Amino acid sequence: MRVLVAEDDPGLREVLVEGLQEAGYQVDAVQRGDDAVEQLKFYDYDVAVLDWRMPGLPGVEVVAWLRRHHRPTGILMLTARDTAADRIFGLDAGADDYLVKPFDFGELVARIRALQRRPRGIDGAQVVRGRLSLDPARRQVSLDRGPPLSLTLTEYNILELLMRRSPAVVSRKLIAEHAWQDETEPLGSNAIDVQLSRMRGKLSEAGVRIVTVRGAGYRLEEV
Template structure:
């Protein structure tokens, strides 16, 4: 799952990025609002964490511009401005949640999980394909009463496929959602290796991960048939 973090405090930005990456997120870290807008135009983010006071373009103006263009990315605004009128201004600008500095990292994680659960029309609480269910907030996968042991990378690939299902997720789209350096990943066989392992771990589920040659992959319900491992 790809997250945008825009924070001009180098120390705080590094701490947030490291903490999120250790929990399976793919993080793009930028230090100003102009860069945040540039990244938001290039990638589809599950969540964006934006500091209010940033150089070039403020976090609140980033939110306003995103909403004017129709972007529906859930936004958590972080700021040292904690007065009620500041919170109101941030939320009215289009932020989905507001967190005052200093804050506990666990609280930030909890708020991100809450944003991933709402609203249902943007990010469904649970993704379902066939008998396979995935909860983005808990990162728990189940099928047939089983909980396969998936790596963080495999979970991110699976989530990407399930969000695109029944459409095809292109190789470049998978790389962008799962790896920080998507260019190197896209041009290597890294995706294929992880997909082979994911298929094996989902053996016995009622889904199939299909290879669309020259394009990418898609996950579909298998009408009760067991998944064949290549």
Template structure:
């Protein structure tokens, strides 16, 4: 298994290279965005470990260029920043997983192993539920062909409901998936964003896709 480590700090790059090598991976390294992009055009990798802050152009730009070139190698993004907006930016650019520095090296190896096991996602299929369509790659949402404009978090909530359509998705799971927290005591943020979605989809188009399951969560199903 071949892994590309893209990290501009020499000490961290050496640690990653040595540790992944000891875990049984063949490791190539790059210290900047342009070099990493060139390496991905010359070789096929099973996974990329990618720092956000890079010279030349940063990790987010590298990700965008890779995905634009139809390179869907699984990417684990490393960053020292741990805000929701940072995670959303990384995932929107095409990252498959996200790890905040400092981290336990055993966790990094475990995540790389999981990404390789999952394999390249290629171009993700369009998600559909009745007249509703969501394209995870272009981030386009439409109902009966009419575009629906959503904020990043509205999109993330709808994406989760579509992937789990027909099943109840607990509020806690939505909170963890979209906001990256396991609980927010006394917060109704999930309910607020579901209302936003209903306003833009169900109420606007006179349909009923998003259902409340009292005491459990939300379920998205095709209209009867």
């Protein structure tokens, strides 16, 4: 399950990321509301944990963007604003739940689990490139909508990014940020190249190819 955390306090953001990763979630984190919207444009998150007061855009405007674009992401507002009027405003804007700071981390995780159990009105849209079909709800990629390909988690994350951005070039830094919890791990090594080499073998009959753009990154092209 993929969770987006948008929180401008660096200490709290680190606690949220580490705690949610330990609870088994894959976590992306940003400190600005406009950065949260950019993440939501490209990735399907099961749950977004949004601070109310953030630079760029306040959390309620991120909520409004999600609902205007009919995204099925479950939304948990996490804020120090604790009046009844604030809670009503946040929920009316489109949030599914509201948790006031300071909070118990166990309760936060329980509320995220509750959002997972709620039926969503729509599923994330499938992405099709060549003969590949990516199902973000199941986190699977299949060939001609047949059985899912055998991909590692890292391979899936890289392929998801390349498919969503295709035919744009994706930088090595962005791949590292999206596919590794510690983005510094693959940079400066051949880890990304090793993963892409393995993926090229698995995609040989998929009607797409991963092209190296020297000095810029990689892109997925339909053959």
